[in-house]
Amino acid sequence: MSSADVDGGAGSSSSQPGLLGKNMSAKEKYAERMKKLRDLHMKRNEARKLNHKEVVEEDRRNKEPKNEEARKRRAEYIVKEEELKAACLAAGKDWEIEKLRNLSAEDAEALERRKNSKQNPDSGFSNFEQATFRKYQGLVKQIKPDMNHYESQKDKMGEAFYATSGSVVQGKQKDSADAISRMALDVQKQKEKREKFSRRRRHDPDADIDYINERNMKFNQKLERFYGEYTKDIKDNLERGTAV
Structure with missing residues (x-):
């Protein structure tokens, strides 16, 4: 067996731990172990640096406000929108039309829902004026106008139909019996509803007294x-x- 064959066998045995002690000298085995030890130290230091970096990043995220990511996305969106708006104005285009062209149907529907949800919000009772106004709006929505009667009254009353400060409308219009009946029925329903509603519950004399x-x-x-x-x-x- 030649020396080249011996060297080749030693080179191949460096990747096979089982043959390490048979084909390598003590110096070569020591060098191989030291190389592996240095590799392990390098990997440990690298993992330690990555771990420290992740800890610092997590601490930074925890100290930020909860809506920080949303605020960043919103700021990026505003900057991008301003750039597109400036480009459209420089090209002589209408920005509102260009913005709607790039808006998808789902986004347009969501935008319309948000816009409608902000209209006439019911914030609960704050004062009697707002409560009365909400009641008036609810009653107006229940009215189903008779356009034929509207046109006939308009022709009959003439200019007095759209009354001004100097118009005389007394005696020119008379409420129908059907309209009076509807008003009386609505007043009766409101009265019955108020009687059913009570903040303070009535005392039941037949109930067991356990208090x-x-x-x-x-x-x-x-x-x-x-x-x-x-x-x-x-x-x-x-x-x-x-x-x-």
């Missing part, structure tokens, strides 16, 4: 409302005296 004061009564009512269906059997057994 010592009004505050305790409210607390027991809340317990019954939330846990009554789960404790009904226990309560019945206690009343019958059969509870274990």
Whole structure:
């Protein structure tokens, strides 16, 4: 066997741990182990740097506001939109038309829904003026106009139909019996609705008294409302005296 064959066998054995002690000298084995140790140290240091970088980045994200990413996307969108707007104006194009051309049907529908949701928002009761106005809007939406009657009244009254500060309209228009009946029926419905609604619930004299004061009564009512269906059997057994 030639020396080249021996060297070739030694070179191939460096990648085979099983033949490491057979074909390599002690110096070569030491150098190979040191090389592997240096590789492990380099990988460990690299992993430590990456881990530290991720920790720093996570700490930065935690310290940022929760809507920071949304604010960044919004800022990028505004900058991009301003650039497109400037380009359209420089080219002599209408920016609103160009913007609608690049808007998809889904985005247009979502934009329309958001716009409609902001119209006439019901913010609850704030004062009697706004409550009365909302009531008026609800009643107006229920009205179904009779266009034939509208046109006939318009021809009959002439200029007085669109009354001004100096117009005399007394005696020129008379409410129909059907309109008076509808108004009376609506007033009666409102009255019945108000009678049914009451913030303070009426006292039931036939109900069992299981409270010592009004505050305790409210607390027991809340317990019954939330846990009554789960404790009904226990309560019945206690009343019958059969509870274990």
